[in-house]
Amino acid sequence: MFFVDVIELEGLGNRSYLAGGTSSAVAVDPPRDIDQVVAAAERRGVRISHVVETHIHNDYVTGGLHLARLTGAAYLVPAGAHVSFARTAVSDGDTVDIDAGLTLTAVSTPGHTPHHTAYVLREAGRPVAAFTGGSLLIGTVGRPDLVEPRLTEQLARAQHASAHRLADALPDDTAVLPTHGFGSFCSSAPADGDATTIGKEKAANTALTVDVDTFVADLLAGLEDVPAYYAHMGPANATGPEPVDLTPPAVADPQEIAARLAAGEWVVDLRNRVAFAEGHVAGSFNFEADGKLATYLAWLIPWGKPVTLLAESGEQLASAQRELVRVGIDRPVAAATGGPGSWLREGERPASFPRATFAQLALERPDGVVVLDVRRDSERAGGWIEGSVHIPVHEVHRRLGEVPDGTVWVHCAGGMRAGIAASLLDAAGRQVVAVDDGFDAAGEAGLTVVTG
Numbered sequence: 001m002f003f004v005d006v007i008e009l010e011g012l013g014n015r016s017y018l019a020g021g022t023s024s025a026v027a028v029d030p031p032r033d034i035d036q037v038v039a040a041a042e043r044r045g046v047r048i049s050h051v052v053e054t055h056i057h058n059d060y061v062t063g064g065l066h067l068a069r070l071t072g073a074a075y076l077v078p079a080g081a082h083v084s085f086a087r088t089a090v091s092d093g094d095t096v097d098i099d100a101g102l103t104l105t106a107v108s109t110p111g112h113t114p115h116h117t118a119y120v121l122r123e124a125g126r127p128v129a130a131f132t133g134g135s136l137l138i139g140t141v142g143r144p145d146l147v148e149p150r151l152t153e154q155l156a157r158a159q160h161a162s163a164h165r166l167a168d169a170l171p172d173d174t175a176v177l178p179t180h181g182f183g184s185f186c187s188s189a190p191a192d193g194d195a196t197t198i199g200k201e202k203a204a205n206t207a208l209t210v211d212v213d214t215f216v217a218d219l220l221a222g223l224e225d226v227p228a229y230y231a232h233m234g235p236a237n238a239t240g241p242e243p244v245d246l247t248p249p250a251v252a253d254p255q256e257i258a259a260r261l262a263a264g265e266w267v268v269d270l271r272n273r274v275a276f277a278e279g280h281v282a283g284s285f286n287f288e289a290d291g292k293l294a295t296y297l298a299w300l301i302p303w304g305k306p307v308t309l310l311a312e313s314g315e316q317l318a319s320a321q322r323e324l325v326r327v328g329i330d331r332p333v334a335a336a337t338g339g340p341g342s343w344l345r346e347g348e349r350p351a352s353f354p355r356a357t358f359a360q361l362a363l364e365r366p367d368g369v370v371v372l373d374v375r376r377d378s379e380r381a382g383g384w385i386e387g388s389v390h391i392p393v394h395e396v397h398r399r400l401g402e403v404p405d406g407t408v409w410v411h412c413a414g415g416m417r418a419g420i421a422a423s424l425l426d427a428a429g430r431q432v433v434a435v436d437d438g439f440d441a442a443g444e445a446g447l448t449v450v451t452g
Contacts, residue, residue: 002102002123004177005040007031011294011323012060013183017131019121021099024049027067028119028131029179032244032326034063034070050096050104052076054133054179055116056083056237058146058230059186060326066243076106080115085240090117109135109166111159112142112186114151118166120174129175130198136163137181139192141207145223146186146230156216163207172199185227185295188219224376225394229298229327236328244325248317252308252334254345257281260334265306268297270320271339273419275312277434279340279350284310286423289320291416298327299394300420306333313337353426357437359445361409372396372403372410374421375439379413383439386448393417400428411435411442 007016009031017028018040025046030037041048051068055078065085068075076096079089092108101124109118112134121129134142141163144155166176174197181191192204202208206215252260261267261283269276270289280286287297289311301307309332311317317335324330336343340350361371371388373380380390391399393412408425412418415436422434443449 002099002121002128003044004121004129004175005044006177007036007040009060009326010183011292012326013181013185013187013292013295014060014179015177015182016179017177018044018048019098019129019131020044020046021102023047024099026050026052026098026104027064027073028052028177029054029057029133030063030067032061032063032241033246033322034067037063037067038070047071048073050074050076050098052090052104052119052131053078053081054118054131054135055113056081056234058233059180059184059227061233061241061328062237063241063244065240078106078115078117081113081238083238083240092117107166107169109133109162111135111144111155111162113147114155114158116162118162120170127170127174129177130166130170132166132176132178134178134180134186135159136166136176136201136205136207137178137187137191138176138194138196139201139205140181140187140189141205141219142180142186143188143223144219146226153216153220156219157212159219160207160212160215163201163205167198167202167208170198172197172202174198176201183292185224185230188222222378224378225392227295227299228394229303232303232328245331246318246321246325248314249309249321249332249335252336254343254348256334257308257310257336257343258345260306260308265308265333266301267308267310269310269423270316271310271312273415273434273436274355275339276419276423277353277355279352280423281310281340281343282351283427284423285427286419288416288419289316289323293320294323294327294329296393296417296420297324298329300397301329308333309335310343311335311337312339351426353422353432353434355434355436356409357445358411358435358439358442358447361411361435362445362447364409365447368406370404370406370408372408372421374410374412374417383449383451385411385442386450393421396421396424400425400430403430407431407433409433409435411437411439413439
């Protein structure tokens with residue numbers, strides 16, 4: 001009997017896998033922090049004999065090279081990927097033995113990248129699972145625009161062909177196990193569910209239900225901004241990432257926190273947005289540890305800018321470090337735990353700003369307040385508050401000068417991104433109110449929501 005263990009990377013919206021038999025296993029698209037993969041193998045009592053990459057990743061730093069070196073496993077990387085380290089180059093049709101009666105076959109599936117490769121797991125010759133990386137996802141496909149703009153349409157067409165190749169070659173009951181699609185911006189759309197098979201995708205995935213021209217036109221029309229940090233992930237993965245250091249950072253006292261703020265460095269408060277709004281170090285930014293910390297902090301921060309982390313506990317700090325190394329933010333320059341009372345110098349008072357609902361905004365609106373919508377373009381296309389200003393959250397920091405004068409009521413779809421934007425505005429000295437509410441409540445509150 002074979003097994004497949006799923007390793008969830010919720011912060012990045014990805015999955016990694018460990019699959020094997022009674023004595024050995026293969027790790028697929030492992031994260032930078034490989035300890036959880038090693039622990040999964042130990043629980044199963046198996047040796048990791050192979051580590052495979054479906055492609056050179058654009059949204060996170062891989063742990064594949066380190067895992068292979070640590071375990072002595074063969075490191076399989078698509079032959080078309082240009083890398084500067086020793087690996088086993090795999091081409092279409094290559095097959096390796098994982099365990100008794102268990103094999104893994106490489107299937108060329110270009111589209112997400114030119115060299116993208118899926119892997120089909122067979123038990124006694126029968127396909128049982130396909131590790132599809134960024135090709136065939138649940139109800140969608142990986143986006144084709146992360147490599148080079150001039151290749152985007154070509155890769156979109158390749159995605160359609162790759163999806164059909166998998167669907168035509170595999171039985172309907174074959175499990176489809178993608179890496180992307182669970183919140184990652186590598187997916188062209190959110191995953192439609194939590195699990196799927198080839199048969200289910202044949203019935204529901206547009207890559208398999210519409211003609212190539214329609215598919216490509218719709219796919220390209222739906223693409224949104226690419227997180228800025230993606231530009232650094234591919235080169236890091238092609239070079240060969242170093243092992244991570246998750247030891248606690250140096251402790252920052254109030255004087256050092258103030259000095260780092262004065263030097264223009266980023267001081268990031270990891271507490272939830274409610275606690276931050278009630279009291280925080282003036283000038284600090286709020287990226288909730290329980291939100292999509294790695295994605296949004298890595299997207300917004302100038303690459304290489306020193307970052308100091310403020311956490312409510314050592315556990316929260318350690319979890320944040322683990323999230324951040326996955327996107328190449330390896331070592332905070334300093335950190336502190338506790339709360340504003342222990343982060344401020346003697347005589348300083350916490351800064352704060354109010355939170356509100358859309359119903360409260362409706363009451364204030366006649367006074368001419370500024371409403372700032374920080375949702376993505378696609379979200380705003382579905383409806384927006386009449387007269388609101390639109391700046392997506394990842395652009396707010398560099399477009400502060402475009403926000404009109406006055407008190408700014410900032411909203412997103414649910415509250416988390418509004419909290420980030422409110423902290424950026426607050427740090428810049430603006431009067432801000434964070435609307436911590438679901439956008440569906442805007443119309444219910446009597447605000448005019450424009451559509452079409």
